[in-house]
Amino acid sequence: MTKLPALLLVVSAPLAVLAAGCGSDPPPPANTAGDVAPPPPPAPTAAPAPKQDTAKPTSGSIRIDDKILKACGDLPTARFAFDSTSIEGEAATALDALARCFVSGPLKGKGLKLIGHADPRGETEYNLALGQKRAGSVAEYLGTKGLEQGRIATSSKGEFEASGTDEEGWARDRKVDILLAE
Known part of the structure; x- marks a missing residue:
């Protein structure tokens, strides 16, 4: 039995020293309703990029397949602004x-x-949804001009084929490809 009290003394002595060292800081004062600090502001998020003028070279485009251009003749270039589906x-x-x-x-x-x-x-x-909205916007516009919706298939590749690393490159990434259905 004499070994047990000695063992307890060996184990408990360092714990007592540790507890005494931690207990030397005075406890913080209790908060009252008047001195409660407001919660910290939310973490900053990236600000949305400003809308771009569609006349600038940094706007995206509607790319028309060469087969269509050959059949229809030269068609004007069309562009999309950043984060836009407007035509x-x-x-x-x-x-x-x-x-x-x-x-x-x-x-x-x-x-x-x-x-x-x-x-x-x-x-x-x-980005997938935005690509789909852009394709849908073009389909809807063509529908208002008499092209039946049953002849138009839409899909999105979102950002999966994007290759831009700056404004001009990103503008080339923002597009709707128009292909002849075969």
């Missing part, structure tokens, strides 16, 4: 000419495949 200005002009070609021109009765793309800035799911 305005030169994009509307290009799509008007494209719709005429598919409604009453050389490609009457043919179908289209629209593939939306996004630049890599953003979450994968968001």
Whole structure:
């Protein structure tokens, strides 16, 4: 039995010293309703990039397949602004000419495949949805010009084929490819 009290003394002595050292700091004063600190502000998030003018070379584009251009003739270039699905200005002009070609021109009765793309800035799911919205926006616009929705297939590749590393490169990533359905 004499060994047990000695063992307890050997084990408990360092614990007592440790507890005494930790207990030397005075306890913090109790908070009252008047001196409770407000919660810290939320962590900063990246500010959304400003909308870009579609006339600038940093806007995305609507790319029309060479087979379509060969059949329909030269069509104007069309562009998308950053984080945009709007079809305005030169994009509307290009799509008007494209719709005429598919409604009453050389490609009457043919179908289209629209593939939306996004630049890599953003979450994968968001970019896939944005690419789909861009393709859907083009399909809807073409529908208002008489092209039946049953002749238009839409899909999105989001950021998966994006290769840009700066504003000009990202602008090239923001596009809708228009292909002849075969």
